[in-house]
Amino acid sequence: xKIQVLGPLSAEVNGxxxxxxxxxxxxxxxxxxxxxxxxMPVPTLMEELWGMEPPPSALTxxxxxxxxxxxRLGTAMGPGSPAGAKDxxxxxxxxxxxxxxxxxxxxxxxxxxxxxGQSAFEAGxxxxxxxxxxxxxxxxxxxxxxxxxxxxxxxxxVMRLQESRLVTVERRIDAxxxxxxxxxxxxxxxxxxxxxxxxxxxxxxxMLALYRSGRQxxxxxxxxxxxxxxxxxxxxxxxxxxxxMHQAMLAVDxxxxxxxxxxxxxxFDLFAA
Numbered sequence: 704x705k706i707q708v709l710g711p712l713s714a715e716v717n718g719x720x721x722x723x724x725x726x727x728x729x730x731x732x733x734x735x736x737x738x739x740x741x742x743m744p745v746p747t748l749m750e751e752l753w754g755m756e757p758p759p760s761a762l763t764x765x766x767x768x769x770x771x772x773x774x775r776l777g778t779a780m781g782p783g784s785p786a787g788a789k790d791x792x793x794x795x796x797x798x799x800x801x802x803x804x805x806x807x808x809x810x811x812x813x814x815x816x817x818x819x820g821q822s823a824f825e826a827g828x829x830x831x832x833x834x835x836x837x838x839x840x841x842x843x844x845x846x847x848x849x850x851x852x853x854x855x856x857x858x859x860x861v862m863r864l865q866e867s868r869l870v871t872v873e874r875r876i877d878a879x880x881x882x883x884x885x886x887x888x889x890x891x892x893x894x895x896x897x898x899x900x901x902x903x904x905x906x907x908x909x910m911l912a913l914y915r916s917g918r919q920x921x922x923x924x925x926x927x928x929x930x931x932x933x934x935x936x937x938x939x940x941x942x943x944x945x946x947x948m949h950q951a952m953l954a955v956d957x958x959x960x961x962x963x964x965x966x967x968x969x970x971f972d973l974f975a976a
């Protein structure tokens with residue numbers, strides 16, 4: 704079985720799709736796929752499908768959706784399969800689970816690559832770190848579960864994954880900056896800071912990439928625009944870290960030219976107290 708949630712929902716067995724067309728069975732499949740090998744309690748599934756006010760027939764309807772998923776699974780597996788659909792989409796006390804390995808689901812491949820990238824980053828192996836983070840991001844084909852009408856439980860999962868993706872992008876850029884790829888990053892960072900106008904970490908990376916590319920004035924202008932936006936829209940000044948980076952640029956501090964500091968921290972923490 705191969706399941707993808709980092710983009711449109713896709714689930715294949717022997718090359719055949721088992722993704723249902725109806726909305727609520729798609730929600731069930733998505734939630735089970737995010738936690739393979741773990742029991743998803745019936746109350747959690749019911750909350751995802753109907754919120755806090757499930758109809759009187761909710762349990763019976765949920766069982767019908769599980770049966771529909773098993774039928775699709777059984778058809779795709781074929782009569783010669785050593786395991787039946789009930790073995791894969793199994794019933795356990797109080798809930799259901801997908802009996803599949805984590806590696807069958809793209810989100811778990813993504814998280815494994817992130818762990819490898821972070822370990823390499825902390826060890827100072829910037830090339831391996833950047834490669835692992837880049838490989839993890841290559842697994843994405845759009846917003847998570849973009850074609851699934853999510854309920855309250857999946858909505859939290861989608862937000863978690865979107866935040867994780869942005870953090871991973873930021874970590875990958877940190878590794879690329881250490882490798883001296885500042886000029887190559889400017890266009891990407893220009894787009895990212897426009898999409899996330901209050902994100903100080905991305906702005907610190909953009910400022911550093913510009914500064915190291917010989918564009919000190921543009922880097923200082925990026926800080927000025929961010930500062931005015933934070934003051935006008937949120938009523939706050941930039942963080943102390945960003946203010947110290949700005950002062951370092953005004954002073955042409957040699958620290959800004961160091962690709963990898965002794966603590967192997969992020970660009971944003973370069974001037975942490």
